[in-house]
Amino acid sequence: MPKWIVAVLGLLAIAAARAEEVTLDLGERLTARAEYRPGRPELPAVLLLHGFLQTQDSPTVHQLTDNLGTEGYTVLAPTLSLDVPARRQSLACEAIHTHTLEDALREIGAWVAWLKARHPRIVLLGHSFGSVELLAYVQQHPDKAIRKLIGVSIIEGRYRAGEDARRRKIAELRGLASSAGRPAVVRQQFSFCRQIQGTPQSLLSYLQWSPERILGAARSVHTATTFIVGSRDDLMGPAWIGRLRQTGARVVVIEGANHFMKGEHEFNLLDSVLDELKALP
Amino acid sequence: MxxxxxxxxxxxxxxxxxxxxxxxxxxxxxxxxxxxxxxxxxxxxxxxxxxxxxxxxxxxxxxxxxxxxxxxxxxxxxxxxxxxxxxxxxxxxxxxxxxxxxxxxxxxxxxxxxxxxxxxxxxxxxxxxxxxxxxxxxxxxxxxxxxxxxxxxxxxxxxxxxxxxxxxxxxxxxxxxxxxxxxxxxxxxxxxxxxxxxxxxxxxxxxxxxxxxANEGLAALHGLLRDFQVRMALLYVAGLAVAAWLLSRFVVAPLRRLSADIDALRETGAKAADAPAPLEPLIVWELENARRSFRDYHARLSDLRSDLERSSRDFFDQARQDALTGVYNRRAYDEDRQALAQDRRHELCALILFDCDHFKAINDTYGHEVGDTVIRAIAHCLQGALRDQDRLYRLGGDEFATLLPDMDEKSALAIAERCQEHVMRHDFRQYGVGEPIGISIGLAQAGAELPLAELQKQADLAMYAAKRPGQRKIVVYEERLGGVSALLANDKITAVYQAIRDPFLIEFRYQPVKRLPGLETAYVEALARINTQDTIIRPPDIFPVVQARRLDAEFDQAVIQAVQRDLEFKRIPEGLGLSINLSVPGLLNPKVVDMMIALSQAYPESRILVEITETAFIEHMDLATQQIQRLRAAGCAIALDDFGSGYSSLRHLASMPVDIVKFDIDLVRLLHAGDARQRRVAQDIARMVASVGYGMVAEGIETQELLDQVLALGFSHAQGYYFDPPG
CATH class of the missing domain: 3.30.450.20 (PAS domain)
Known part of the structure; x- marks a missing residue:
């Protein structure tokens, strides 16, 4: 058996052995869980966040977690609870969504705090809408320990009806959310859900993050930001990459890759992320 | 079962x-x-x-x-x-x-x-x-x-x-x-x-x-089985019905018809031809074959039965037919006689008995073949003389009989005479028999009151009378013959037969015969009597039975054996001659003659004198002469007994081969008690016999006077109570 195969298998075994599940008590019977892979201390720790309604086990995130852990980086891959104690599964579109983006930012803050207690340098790495949530976090909570934000396939909570309709929907939801008593759940198209069911506050929190707000946040944050996008990611349209570049953030385009960076583009993505990590001072 | x-x-x-x-x-x-x-x-x-x-x-x-x-x-x-x-x-x-x-x-x-x-x-x-x-x-x-x-x-x-x-x-x-x-x-x-x-x-x-x-499969299967059983039951019923019909049609009916046919055949009896013809063949081949076989078997049985009946009839006829002559035999005679006895329609019945004279001598002399031929010829003659409806029976030997129902004595006598005439006219010389053949006929006629058994006895008596010398050869029974019947009493007959079987029962009274004129005993005459344990049968009772039963030769043989016994035991004084009487049949019987010759040769010291009657010469001259010559050649002397009581043929007197002539007691008595003419004839006969050279014996000498007369006439010997009074 070739020596390099033995070495790879040995490293994989070490990495797997070092992976551990971390639970975080969020109060009100809510707990959050994350996969924690301690790495070399001299390397920055990476907080890797999944996309909308996904978990740490989504393919792109899981692959990055393994690869970065293998590269020696400390990786913390939390699963946002979305009001589900110790959530383990992707939350269905038809589930009763009561969680808000603000809740998510609080959980991210808890995990950043948990990680900061162990690592002085932190890089936030988000995939898809996770990138939006991390962007929102660094915008609201600037932190020197956070050395970089890497947004992979960043995308807004997409509302296909158009921006005018988004605005009308936002206004409608605000009206519902402000009404007295327990508001009734609403159903509407959002992101990849053809019909998501949730409270008005929940949908409103996500729907407010339009592409414009994302681009504005990108321009406003002081944390070094890199967006890695696939040239064939058609979810945001062909102008999205150019608009990202206009924010001043570094944009890395992986040719031929789609939104989920499948296949050979996994390695391109890893190389790009490693490049960004290695580029840190 | x-x-x-x-x-x-x-x-x-x-x-x-x-x-x-x-x-x-x-x-x-x-x-x-x-x-x-x-x-x-x-x-x-x-x-x-x-x-x-x-x-x-x-x-x-x-x-x-x-x-x-x-x-x-x-x-x-x-x-x-x-x-x-x-x-x-x-x-x-x-x-x-x-x-x-x-x-x-x-x-x-x-x-x-x-x-x-x-x-x-x-x-x-x-x-x-x-x-x-x-x-x-x-x-x-x-x-x-x-x-x-x-x-x-x-x-x-x-x-x-x-x-x-x-x-x-x-x-x-x-x-x-x-x-x-x-x-x-x-x-x-x-x-x-x-x-x-x-x-x-x-x-x-x-x-x-x-x-x-609900187990539909089981229920369905159950239903199918139930239906199957119902169908099977119906099939069984139908099958049984068909089987019953087939059984009735092909087994029962043919068997019943076969049984009926067999019953019909049984009812028709032995006549297969009368058996009912089957209307149609039986439907079952085997049964039809069995019926045909049975009918064929029955037909063959019927034929066989017919053959058996025919054979039985033949056997019946043969059993009642005399094999030698073809006429009816003794069995047929007995049956017919019994039938007549039971048949009350016949008030009269005549019985004729025929007997060939001296047939035994003929048979012994010429042989059985000639004897049989003679019997057949006699039967043929008798049959020819009888009417067509008359049956001729051969009762045995030379004895024949015929029963003539509803026939009176005169008619029966005519038939008897015709029978005698037929026999007399027949030429027996063609069979080599030189002597004339005659028959004696006894005739009895019975009425309704006379049993047939008595008729038989009467006919026997008549026959016996006809057999006696000097009698007519046809004798019709009459009352005077009844005395003879006493001689035929059963005890006498039994005694005679016992003596023949056992000669030692015969005893002799040896009557001396005196030589004249010296009156010394020349010889003794053996006078036979039968001594049974109960009684003594004397000659007057013996010889009628012997002659009636034709036992002459047999009795003569017994006498010779008894004489031999006495000679052996020396009951006869030595040196005396011995005179023995032989019957005519005995003389004609070679065996008797042979025994006599043997006796004379065995005891040469006792000269044997054989006494015979002249009947033998008259009826069987040639044969008698031959036998006498044999006796004389053997040393025996011959005496002609009872001369003068029968034919006394002067023609034969000169040529008879005898040594002595014994004058019958009646002829001797004429010398004393007869009239002059009778005395003269008797004297002349005596002189004539003496002149020929015969010795003469006078029988019946009872007085000295009579003795003197015979001495005067030249008699050489005399015998009688004068010399030997009866004891």
Missing amino acids: KPVKVTHLSFAYIALVALLALGLGLYTWVQIGQRAEQIREEERTQARREIADALQAIQAKLRTSAKALAEWDETRQQLAYDEYYPLWRDQRVKASGLIPGSIAAVGLYHPGGGILSRDNPGHMPEALPARAPAALVVKEQGRDWLYHFFPIYADPGREQLLGYGGLKFDFLAEMASIRQFRYADPGRLQSDLPENTPMRFEDALAHLRYGTQ
Whole structure:
């Protein structure tokens, strides 16, 4: 058996052995869980966040977690609870969504705090809408320990009806959310859900993050930001990459890759992320 | 065993087959019933197993559903944030597909046991039951519900209890739908659970009541078997009917016809030709063949029977026919005589007996063939003389008879004379017989009052009379002959026969014969008598029997043997001659002559003098002469006895080969008691005989005066009571 195969298998075994599940008590019977892979201390720790309604086990995130852990980086891959104690599964579109983006930012803050207690340098790495949530976090909570934000396939909570309709929907939801008593759940198209069911506050929190707000946040944050996008990611349209570049953030385009960076583009993505990590001072 | 009619046998056979078929059908039906009960028992067992399996499947289903629900994030979401619990309970749970659609209700409970929401349309318990978490069955308002309560944890290690989940099912509906039942009948599923009393699910089986599904296959098979049996029964009945018809048509009817034919043949008897012809052949070849064979056999039997009857008739005729002559024999004579005795229609009946004179001598002299020829010739002559309807019987030897019913004496005598004439006219010389052949005829005639047995005796007496020398050869019975019958008494006859068989019964009185003139005894004459233990039979009683029974030669032989005995025992003085009388048949019998010659040669010291009568010379001159010459050649002297009592033929006197002539006592008495002419004739005869040279013996000398006379006439010998008075 070739020596390099033995070495790879040995490293994989070490990495797997070092992976551990971390639970975080969020109060009100809510707990959050994350996969924690301690790495070399001299390397920055990476907080890797999944996309909308996904978990740490989504393919792109899981692959990055393994690869970065293998590269020696400390990786913390939390699963946002979305009001589900110790959530383990992707939350269905038809589930009763009561969680808000603000809740998510609080959980991210808890995990950043948990990680900061162990690592002085932190890089936030988000995939898809996770990138939006991390962007929102660094915008609201600037932190020197956070050395970089890497947004992979960043995308807004997409509302296909158009921006005018988004605005009308936002206004409608605000009206519902402000009404007295327990508001009734609403159903509407959002992101990849053809019909998501949730409270008005929940949908409103996500729907407010339009592409414009994302681009504005990108321009406003002081944390070094890199967006890695696939040239064939058609979810945001062909102008999205150019608009990202206009924010001043570094944009890395992986040719031929789609939104989920499948296949050979996994390695391109890893190389790009490693490049960004290695580029840190 | 008593024979049984084929009809009854056929009915018995049909009934037996029907009973066997019925028994087999019943046995099969019982077997099918038992097997069906076994199948039903197996089905009940299988049904119970299915119910138990269904309970296990429900239990597994409950665990699976509970596990899925407990591990579902949205379930834990409700335990953390239950504001939209009804929406989750009513929509999300069912839409998730995690729990079966048959679920009646879902409920979540706080860790303390209280239900999450008072809004409880599924009527889940408000609080967890005491036994929870567990699977329970409860009868509520008549319906059986299955509850399954299970814990829900936040972590996989089951350390952080979030609350409890509850599932509610319609127990019986779930049982019915959990699986396909092959044996149990889910439609009849019910329980006997007590109302509102939770029961552990594991104990539910004991409270379930269910039936088994109708086994359509078994029912169909049962129906098929029933139909099959019915069809088989019908087939049996039809088969038996056909068998009965076939049996009747091809067995019973032909057998009955065959039996009727046999009865008809039996009734017609031996005449096969009279047997009824069969109307049509029997339908069964073997029976028809048997009937033909039987008829042929019967015909052959009839022919055989006819042959047997014919043979029997032939045997009957032969048994009644004399083989030598062809006339009827003694048996036929006896039968016909008995028939006549019983037939009262005949008031008269004549019996004629025929007897050939001196036939025994002829037979002995010329041989049996000549004797048989003579008998046949006599029979032919007699038959020719009789009428066509008259039967001629040969009673034995040379004796013939004929019965003439309804015939008077005159007519019978005419027939007898015609018979005698026929015999006399027949030329017997053609058979080599030189002597004339004659017959003696005795005739008796009976009326209605005379038994035929007596008629036979009378005819015998007449025959005996006819046989006597000097008599007519045809004698009709008359009363004067009746005295003779005394001579034929049975004791005399018996004595004669005994003497013939045992010559030692014969004794002799030796009467001396004196030589004249010196009166010394020249010889003695042996006078035979029979000494039985009871009495002594003297010559007057002996010889009529001997002559009547034609025992002359036999008696002569016995006498010779008795004389030999006396000579042997020297009962006769030595030196004396011995005179022995021989009958005519004895003289003509070579055997008697041979014995006489042997006697004379054995005792040469006693000269034998054979006394014979002149009848032998008259009737059988040549044969008698030959025998006498043999005797004389052997040294015997010959005396002519009883001269003057019979023919006394002067013509034969000169040529008779005798030595001595013995004058009969009647002729001698004429010398003394006769008139002058009689004395003169007697004297002249004596002188004439003497002149020829014969010695002369005078018999019956009783007085000196008579002795003197015979001395004067030249007699050489004399004998009589004068010399030997009777003692």
